[in-house]
Amino acid sequence: MNTQLRLKQRPTGRASASDFDRTAEARSSPGPGEVLVKVLYLSIDPTNRVWMSDVPQYMPPVAIGDVMRGAGLGEVLESNAPGFASGDLVFGLVGWQEYALMRPGGPFPLTRLPRQTSLPPQAFLGVCGPSGVTAYYGIVDICAPKPGETVVVTGAAGSVGSVAGQLAKFQGARAVGIAGGPEKCRLLVEEFGFDAAVDYKSPEWRQQLKAAVPRGVDALFENVGGPIMHAVFGRMNVGGRVALCGLINAYNGDGTTQGDFGALLGRRLHVHGFNIIDYEKQWPAAMEKLVRWVLEGRLRSRDTVVHGLERAPEALNMLFDGRNVGKLVVRVAGEAQGEG
């Protein structure tokens, strides 16, 4: 049998387990051109919440009654598609279910992953997967810091932000991270090597930000939006770059996606909204570098693992509450036979 979480109703505010029907159906065999994947880990991302809402977005929202859309990691059980064989470790939009019938192609296309004995498989959802590749293009292509410039990263303790800060350091920049709570701020500096951290839960966060960027801000890697983004805009230098990666502040419908275009004009900022689905062809080269840096011990990461498919909605709320550090995944099934 294949257990699935299907979207029952569109959440208002936070998603909860009651927004989903837990269904079970017989496991199908793959048709022509299809691949049957056993789901090992689900990637829990802010975009999951966006996909539940009927708002303009980069992919259609999930239809009521459909299996919830989600990226994940799995093992190929049977393949009728060229390029995929039983036992392959794969990444793709597997959905919130135990088994997925996949057809290669589309956004987040089904991708074979290397069997890296030195890496936990979930690394390919985080630091060596979409999160790492997102951080790579945001920092290298958009923020493009020169040595000595200051890069601010919001959502800095998350899976994208923690990598973004480290990559900014690799470019010779000063990296300042904004995260919630003293424990995450300590981690930013001590574990991930940021030059300074700003705790947005502290009443003095604006003063902390001011003190952390004495020469202003040359580039911003933005994951959050709202008042934090606004405060950083107020410290940006003329001609600064903004890699607009996410607006997690707004995804539950209790925040806003509004921001100050007056700052963009007055400071002549360059803002690039981006999404890794536009960078598909550059993935392999970026992944190769990220894997190498992790294996060399240069690039660090943390994961937060939640156990059990049925806990996916709860895990998603952990993201919005900031209860994760680094990549947040749901472990659906025991590890693949060929692993480790």
Add this chain to the structure above:
Amino acid sequence: MNTQLRLKQRPTGRASASDFDRTAEARSSPGPGEVLVKVLYLSIDPTNRVWMSDVPQYMPPVAIGDVMRGAGLGEVLESNAPGFASGDLVFGLVGWQEYALMRPGGPFPLTRLPRQTSLPPQAFLGVCGPSGVTAYYGIVDICAPKPGETVVVTGAAGSVGSVAGQLAKFQGARAVGIAGGPEKCRLLVEEFGFDAAVDYKSPEWRQQLKAAVPRGVDALFENVGGPIMHAVFGRMNVGGRVALCGLINAYNGDGTTQGDFGALLGRRLHVHGFNIIDYEKQWPAAMEKLVRWVLEGRLRSRDTVVHGLERAPEALNMLFDGRNVGKLVVRVAGEAQGEG
């Protein structure tokens, strides 16, 4: 004597004559390194209103009691600065006064202009001056349309917008202008060669916009902000470019500079706030092209001339009411001796 308009108080909402003191002082002679300029025409620009307010902006606001800052065109009467001689036609931040003591350098630096017998001198404030150069860089460098792409220009009947639309056409793009009222819309199509015009004063302006951009919007030259900008964002294609030139909707304090970053993210837009003060070195090359195109009859322009220094505050309000077509100037003094 030198009659001057000095800022008496910061306007709330619209500026009015009562926000200024009209003063007269003896005309000074230029000190070492200075140039004495007789002001012929003032350039009336949205930025004049911004300079009156104590808000964050790209130059310091005008201090209370100071002569109002403003760009303009004048004739050199006496020069103690190298590169300038009596009789030269010059452009610079002359201020709202009859005579200006100028020191070369700074933003909008004092610049010698060619004596073009075939062009009225105010062309160097509009189509062949800052307005034209602004349009040139916004279209050529930022919007960078490919042939067949669609470019929308807001504030399209203004001095910058009317040139921007024509330059978009020169690049092979489809140009759609947004302006207020049927007369301006007619002018956009019949005089300036836009492919379509949208009248934002019409109750059906959203439907007009939809009909005017059947293949979506690839680039936006933005002068206005507010609901019009928001509506265009809603029709932009993935990866579209926005040349953010102005937010006239907000400059009187009765609008907002807020805009939707959700659209920037979802559609992966590239927004570049820009200001010609960053393009100083590229001015001469752009001006040369603009002058050539005007003399060839390819590039068209209109001017609105208001007579009398004391009417500068009133002229500024004409901008915000949309009562001008093309470049709005105030004629301060009779024409220069060497002109025509």
